[in-house]
Amino acid sequence: MSELRGVGIGLGVAQGPVARMAEPLPAPSDAPSTLGADAELARVREAVAAVARELEERGATAGGAAREVLEAQAMMAEDPTLDSEVSTRTAAGKTGEFAVYDAFASFRDQLAAMGGYLGERAADLDDVAQRVIARLRGVAAPGVPDPGHPFVLVAKDLAPADTALLDLDKVLALVTTDGGPTSHTAILAREKSIVAVVGAVDAKGLVDGETVIVDAAKGAVTTQPTADELAQAQNRADARKAAASAPLTPGALKDGTAVPLLANLGKPGGAAEAVELGAEGVGLFRTEFLFLSATQAPTVEEQKKSYVELLSAFPGKKVVVRALDAGADKPLAFLNDAHEENPALGLRGLRALRASEDILREQLTALAQADAETEADLWVMAPMVSTVEETTYFTELAREYGIKTAGVMVEVPSSALLADRVLQIADFASIGTNDLTQYTLAADRLLGSVASFQDPWHPAVLRLIKATGDGGRVNGKPVGICGEAAADPLLAVVLVGLGATTLSMAPTALADVRASLLQYTREDAERIAAAALAADDAASARSAAQDAAETAG
Template sequence: MAQLRGVGIGLGVAQGPVARMAPPVPAPDDTPSTLSVEEETARAREAVGVVARELEQRGTQAGGAAQEVLEAQAMMAEDPTLEEEIDSRLAQGKTAEWAVHDAFASFRRQLTALGGYLGERAADLDDVAQRVIAQLRGEPAPGVPDPGHPFVLVAKDLAPADTALLDLDKVLALVTTEGGPTSHTAILAREKSIVAVVGAVGAKDLADGDSVIVDAASGVVTTDPTAEELERAEHRAEVRAEAASAPVTPGALADGTAVPLLANLGSPTAAAEAVELGAEGVGLFRTEFLFLSANQAPTVEQQRASYTELLKAFPGKKVVVRMLDAGADKPLPFLNDAHEDNPALGLRGLRALRQSEDILREQLTALSEAHEATRRTPEGPADLWVMAPMVSTVEETEYFVTLAREYDIKTAGVMVEVPSSALLADRVLRHADFASIGTNDLTQYTMAADRLLGSVASYQDPWHPAVLRLVREVGDAGKANGKPVGICGEAAADPLLAVVLVGLGATSLSMAPTALADVRATLLEHTLDDAVRIAEAALAADDAASARTAAQTAAAREKETQS
């Protein structure tokens, strides 16, 4: 028996035999083509088109965050710049297979160098290139194995196209050797409630048929488990299944302290499922879906229709809408697509919106009109809150709140994603009505590690005490100013970390809807005093791993004391 450690996603536990992801399609040889340039160009165009349409189809079938990721992949496959790269190689008499392979590799290097959102897209290029080459060869696309029985999938990492459509009747759990808590694999696994441990480097030595237990709660993969260990894991899985089917109750601690549990949503179509899973409102509504696939900004009318649909789904409940979070790292032709050497530190979020204030004003207009249109619903209107992304200064806070008031929006706040706004949270919250901490970006900027680059994924851990200290700064500022402080990053979906965040002063938690049940159950195991003590234990650690371990030890101690 051995234990392989990684980062667990959720509280699930599963067991079964290993099935490894198939190796990548072999790279084509650089041999001259026997066809004409025109014939090879036609082959390349057709293969790219087929793959792009397949990705779009998979996205439509998957829905949710997976659809956004897969549609972005499809757009990338047909990127005009990439097409030019392929054509230049075909013009040299290369085969379509080699031209695609080499052009994608070159494009990947360019995007990796840019970092930020585009750097993350670069990682997806490998999967697209593999699919196009397989299409050209007339071979099946690389993907998830099918051993004919349920299995634990082990892979270096999973492409979004594979994760989106995993057969959950066959895939018992997922283990990857790369990736972190905010990787696409982790996010999609959480959305689909797949038991997963990511970044388990030692899993590279697992072989097909090996028996393992995947324990997401502890982030451990146990190899060659004993019969007793298998029985304990099975019992835990049964208990968790019973808890998940229990009646949904509002989020609260064991002493009755309310901790509203809200949903992170990317479009109004996901609202019904969030309500069904017990979301008490929306803590983060991403408006980017209206903008990212368009060549021009959506009209006020188009935006109003989407916002109205959203607000109608949550009558009488809080709905926090984030203004467009785009800019140099998510270039939009109508906002800012100028090249920047370091887009993660460039003109993004509120900075970009101030440069194109008409877009910001149109968003506020549409939100105000949508709120007004839903005021007369029988259950009462949704409680609309709006927040600006990437706020770095007190002056930016004043600017946004003042502008929101012009549109009769009563509750205007800011995202705390930059250390400067966390350190000045006491002053920021004198002007803002609330703060919402985006732990993904806050971790990125605190640790100086691009959250979308695999090479520094180990730094992207919200458990790091430096990040937790900044969260405490905001929590303390919220108490001092009598203002709510929410969490809307992926950290809120980690059940034990959710307890720590409440202990640091968070008053609400927002997450992927499928994470709500686990977080709700874990909060009910601890009082507010417990949460504060567990948070203090994590803060006293020197690094992320020891902070997590310290919190686990403190939580176990608190439970023993209660029993």
């Protein structure tokens, strides 16, 4: 038995035989065209248009996030810059196949060099090129295998067009050697609740037919598992299924200590599902969706409409809205279009909003108006707060617009270390564990090459969470968790033991966390947290917490 490590998507576990994705089409030869430049370019344009329409049709069939992804990929296929690059190559006597291959590869390299979100779009461009070349050759594009039985799909990475239409009766789990937590494979795996481990570099050695266990909660793929390991994995899978179908109850520990379980949402349309899955409110509403697809900031009225839709879904419940968090991997031309060598450490979050304060003021105006028309309990927080002065700035501005509850995101070590002072001013704090981990361990959370450092179990991160929890306790202020860490059932217990008063996560994780909390008292949670804090690294912290949890009760 051996374990291959990667980044787990979701919390599930699955087992089954491997089926590998077909290898990409071989690169076209650079032999000169025999058809002429005009004919070659016409062939390419017909193939590109056909591929774009096919992607749009697949998107319409799949719906949801998949539709947005595939429509974006179709736009990528017909990008005028790529058409111009292909035209230059066909005019130089290249075949259509080689012109597409070379032009797309050049553009792909530019995206990859940018890193982050745009870097991960490079794989999407590869898929478009493969589909166009396959059409030019009159052959089928590489796709998902069909071995005739359920299987664990192993691939370098999955194209959105393939992920969107996976047969979930056949695909037991996904394992990719490339990609990270923001790749389209990861995004769509979350939406479809597919067990997945991405960025498992050593998975390239897996062969068709061998049985593996894919454990997303651990971010591991177990090869050559024993009968006992297979049985344990099946028991966990069965327990998850049972927990998901159990009656919905408010989040609480075994001794009755309330721990409200909230949802992370990116659009108002996700509210109904969140309520259905047991969300007691919203712990993080990301407002970026209103801005990222726009060439200019949306109007107050446009924003208000979306906020009203969201707040109306949670009458009497807490809804925490994060002010626009732009910059780094989410650049906005109308907010900050200056080139930065290291945008993750640049003008992002509240810093960017202060530099364009009119956008922040309009957002607060829209939120206050939506709050006045609905019955939810609106809380508003600022992203990327790093100083006490920034805390004062935001809370005073929010109150100027009538926002009753104003708080801050704790995503950088400075705000965690100053939490006792920050929470003298702010009404609450919410810890974004993804960024807090990134900045604590100096590891870009969008880079697969340092994915092993992006682990919120690291004792350094846990110490900062405890410092924030202590700051909340001293000041009588609530401290929530809204990063991915809250969705880990055991880590959720640790977070409560460190002082978290609420946990917010993807709605699909609520059942797992609810069931986990009910196994432990507050005393247990504090003891399990202390065991993790005493460790030297993330792996030993997780192991220590597991050992402490087994002796609980």
